[in-house]
Amino acid sequence: MVKIAIAGGSGNVALEVIDALVATKKHEILLLSRKNVPAVDARPGVTWVKTSYQDPKELMEILQGVHTVLSFIVTQSDPSNVSQKNLINAAIEAGVKRFAPSEWATSSFEHLTWYAGKAEIREYLKELNKDKKVLEYSLFLPGLFTNYFTYPYESAMHFRPFQTQIDFNKRRALTLDGGDDDRITLTTAQDLANVVARAVEYEGEWPVVGGIKGTELSVGQLLALGEKVRGEPFHIERLKADDLKVGLAKCSWLPTVDHPGIPREQAEALAPVLLAGMLLGTSAGVLKVTDEWNRLLPDYQFTQAEEFLTEAWRDKP
Structure with missing residues (x-):
């Protein structure tokens, strides 16, 4: 059992992943949201916390004890990637082991101008680990x-x-x-969710490029x-x-x-x-992706x- 923090947890892809994680009955799940925290959440093992993502110190405190962070922040709604960069930096400061940036799509972004924010975060993570690994991360790529x-x-x-x-x-x-x-x-949304649930439990090192080929x-x-x-x-x-x-x-x-x-x-x-x-x-x-997670989860x-x-x-x- 590990503690998992999920940013942008109200989106439809995030909810598929949350349900797959809850179904394992193994993890403590913390949902980060800009919205008011709901009084009741029917999912067992799930708690909510409200954050603007603008205060790095607050985020670091929220992420204390968290093992894995999964980000579903919509990059088009995050000017200059401020929220996601703050989340990454707070994860490092809090000692988070693993991070999944808000990818959940394609292998590259040529002609896909609306994904410019994802490309920037890829470079940001690569630069952070340039001299030594400070954060283990994987780009989960299911294609379409x-x-x-x-x-x-x-x-x-x-x-x-x-x-x-x-x-x-x-x-x-x-x-x-x-x-x-x-x-x-x-790749079906259900298969992506199930792979992420298994990846959380995977004992080896996460691959940086995490292709998922249905x-x-x-x-x-x-x-x-x-x-x-x-x-x-x-x-x-x-x-x-x-x-x-x-x-x-x-x-x-x-x-x-x-x-x-x-x-x-x-x-x-x-x-x-x-x-x-x-x-x-x-x-x-x-839209053609590789099969790293297929090979790691045969x-x-x-x-x-x-x-x-x-x-x-x-x-x-």
Whole structure:
């Protein structure tokens, strides 16, 4: 049993991880929140503490006795990464053994400008350990959550999918012209949560790059899987890279991110930018991740995309 502190614990990915940790019935879990601490939390072994993340001394006191810190701070909502850097520094001062920064996504960030904050934290942690290791950390990288492709239906307890450029629901897709061979890693939110729960108990040293590979397939294979699962051909529009690079999305529809942290007007305005970033980024390999945690946890059986999506879409219109 160890004490685990979770920053940004009200997010949907964080809640999946919290439930997996609680299910082990092994750990003491401390949730850090900017919001008022709820009077009651039904999860056993879970306590809350309110913090602004702005006072390093307060954070250091909060983290006393903590073994592992998992950060789910939304980097887009953390200007200059002040909150997460304060959390990292406080973890070091408090003697925390392990730290997971707010990653939970892709292997790299080429064309994904909205992930600039994650890239900065990677460099910050690397610099801290440059001369000697002061903090053990791992970048948990699941690629793209398979659950996105069940939109608009929910396929996890907490994770809420939103529409992507491959829309299983309306049997349509926006792809990069010539990009059918581009590779993608798909991992369910449930598998990510279970891997993190096992990683907390892992007795060896955490790998800095912590790839988690559920299923790897090409864009073309994902389209074929969609058509198989949905029982009909998809309407596919193929976009030119040169157009996307100058901000032109020449297509009949745009996926819009439905996220509580992004106002609808802002999400609609960002839609062409997000689409271009995802298509160009996929071509650059950002959604293909490595398998470090698969190799360190060889007994864990990952849910394959075909199995998961076939079941998710069974009997759906």
